[in-house]
Amino acid sequence: MQLPQIDQPEQLKSLSVDELTSLATEIRQFLIEKLSVTGGHLGPNLGVVELTIALHYCYNSPKDKFIFDVGHQAYVHKILTGRMDRFDTLRKYKGLCGFVKRSESEHDVWEAGHSSTSLSAAMGMALARDLKGEDNKVVAVIGDGALTGGMAFEALNHIGHEKKKLMVILNDNEMSIAPNVGAMHNYLSKIRSDRHYLRAKDEVEVLLKKIPAIGGKLAKTVEKLKDSLKYMVVPGILFEELGFTYLGPVDGHDLQKLIEAFRQADNVDGPVFVHVLTTKGKGYTPAETDFYKWHGITPYKIESGQVLKSAGNPMYTDVFAQTLIELGERDSRIIAVTPAMPGGSGLFPFAKRFPERMIDVGIAEQHAATMCAALAMEGMKPVFAVYSTFMQRSYDQIVHDICRHNANVMFAIDRAGFVGADGETHQGVYDIAFMRHIPNMVLMMPKDENELRHMMFTALEYNDGPIAYRYPRINGLGVSMDETLVSIPIGTWETVREGEGYAVLAVGPMVQVALDAAEQLKRDGIQLQVVNARFIKPLDEDMLRSLAKSRTNMIVLEEACEAGSLGSAVLEFYASQHLFNTTVSIMGIPDRFIEHGSIKEQREETDLTVKAVCEEIHALMSLHPYEYSQRNFPS
Structure with a gap:
């Protein structure tokens, strides 16, 4: 057994190729066993075992810089750099991060949770090395799916122009998360197959x-x-023409060939592109046969591959998926667009029902946004289904091509709010702040899964510009579903619990937190009004004026960054109207990144809990006492 003895990468250099091959087998077994308990990105890491071993065998980390694109393919790197004993805590609160993390190890030189950044980072590190007169190697490991990202092409162009000495390793497994699409994928397929x-x-x-x-x-x-x-x-002529020396394709599971390819690359004075062929999920049959399911997996039974999922209400994504099919039956103009996330966004059922109306553009959020604008201008009803964290990548296009043109694009923003184990790179907590200030945008969030259905219908009926509905990565509340969908008047809130003197304006899942807090406060004789502030833009100005007129003191409760979100909008409105006879307290996510853990733990860390709401109401009462009448308020 080699694995328990390896806690630093330099120990690999004393091993033979046969011993390294045995080590690869042990690492695969270790990953299969550990992730069956913790869950995590199993498929990508099983595919890069030999590749990672060969890198650490040939080079000297951390002097030599390894930059892993996205970062969820770095579990083997973590094992070989002294973190094997922490894998029981993988993706858990205060535990080992599921991505590369600079604070974890000196061997982690670049953090990423989004795709297509590694080549730009490699170029920056190579430039810095040369300016400082150093001699370390710079190696970027990028997946073939990430080459659909425009940023990767920008970096390839610059690297080839500057001729800096660095190595780009293409981990080509024909997959990103879902099957890859596009001309680059087809080009690589020709190289693989000949x-x-x-x-x-x-x-x-x-x-x-x-x-x-x-x-x-x-x-x-x-x-x-x-x-x-x-x-x-000559294979790889595209990369040769861009200024790289192309090597490959190389069998990514043959350690001897990998080592030879890296040594050959070292002899090239300039950028080298090493094309490595790997199998996603290598060594575990269920992961090899179902790429998508085993990309990121919850705990499972090793023998059968059965996923261990707790029973619960349907997730918001599932409700979105079913409702989109219903709406697609009604309106043939609906076109679903996704940037390489058809499964995660719940679009596989829609694609099966309407294959010609589902478009996967690959990892290309900018292209997707502008394409949606053009579709809308031509009379179609595009639904841009995207995770909140990935939508950030298309900000300029949302401003310039969608909102400026007032294009009637529908945004289905999944993973809004905390996302749990994926942590700080994936938290969907910034989209309100960067979208609500853009002219022409309508932004809403449902209190439950039934209201999501009505918001989707509202968006379809709306014809006056871009409109977005955002929803979390959690199970719904289990409420009954209305068969008849109705359009919600734009910019209207609803009072879901009557009260007097104090109110909570809550968004999305925080509405239920506010209702639970109201129940607790009722025992103290406090009648807390709870408002479902379902439209983040435009605001319900009539209700805000009414609350101010009645001198109601309030909390704005949202699972989003405090700076620039709904709380800021409420304060801005009161300031613009010179209405200062009410106190507004903001309860949101403070000005720091929130790391991985469960959503419950993330809410506790940021005081977005029933207990915290009750404490804040009591604090408001100490500052602004209110004498209650004897009237009865319905619960």
Whole structure:
């Protein structure tokens, strides 16, 4: 057994290739066993075991910089850099992060939870190295799906132009999370599938060397012949033309071939592109046969691959998925658009029912947003289904191409609020702040899954510009579902519990927190009004004026960053109206990043709990006492 003895990467250098191969088998078994309990990104990490071992065998981390695109493919890297004993805490509160984390280890040099950033980071590190006169290696590991991201192409272009010495490793497993799409995927498929490509480059170089050096016009003709031959038979010509030396394809599960490829790359004075072929989920049959399901997995039974899920109400995403099909039956103009997340966004059922009306653009949020604007301008009803955290990547397009044009795009913003184990890179807590200030935008969030259905219908009926509905990554409340969908008047809130003197304006899941707090406060004789502030933009100005007129002191309760979200909007409105006879307290997410853990733990850390609401109401009462009448308030 090698694995228990490895806690620093330099220990690998004393092992033979056969011993490294045995180590790879042990690491796979370790991951399969540990993640069956904790859950996590199993498929991506099983696919990069040999690749990661070979990197640490050939290079010297942390002097040499390893940059893992996205970061969820770095479990093996964590094992080899002294964190194996912490895997029982993977993705748990205060435990081992599921992504690369600089505060965890000196070997983690770049953090990422989004795709397509590694090449830009590698270029920055290579530039800094050369400016400082250092001699370390810089290696970026990027998945083939991430090459659909425009940022990756921008970096490839710059790296090829500058000719800095660095290595880009393409981990080509034909998958990102869902199956890859696009011209780059098709191009790589040609390289993967042609057996002759493996030897073509060497053969053409031998052939070219046999052409004698001749001057004049004939020499130019020979050069053209060389180029023609190169285009005909050399694999990876696109990367060669971008300024890289292309090596591969290399079997990503053959340690000897990987080591040889890296040593060959070291002899190149300039950027090298190493094309490595891997199998996602390698070594565990269920993960090899169902790429999507096993990309990120909850706890499971090792023998059968059965996922251990607790029973519960349908998730908001499931409700969105079913309702979108219902709306698609009514209106043939609806087109669903996703940036490489058809499964996570719940669009597989819609794609099955309406294959011609579901478009997966790959990891390309910017393109998706602008394309949706054009679809809307041509009379279609595009639904941009996107995680809150990934929508951040399309901010400029939302401002410039959607809102400025007042294009009638519908945003289905999934994973709004805390997301649990994925942590700070994936928290959906900033979209309110960066969307509500954009002219023409309508932004809403439901208190339960039934209201989500009505909001989806409201968005479909709305024709005056962009409109967004955001919903969390949790199970619904289990409320009954209305068969008939109705449009909610834009900018209207609803009082879900009557009260006097004090109120909570709550958004989304926080409405139920406020209702539970109201029940507790009732025991103290406090009649707390609870308002479902379902429209974040536009505000219900009539209700806000009424609350101020009655001198109601209030809390704005939201699972979003305090700066710029609903609480800020309420304060801005009162300031603009010169209404200062009420006190507004904001309860949201403070100005810091919230790390991984359960959603319950994240809410406790940020005081978004029933207990915290009750304490805040009592604090308001000490500052602004209110004499209650004897009237009875319905619960």
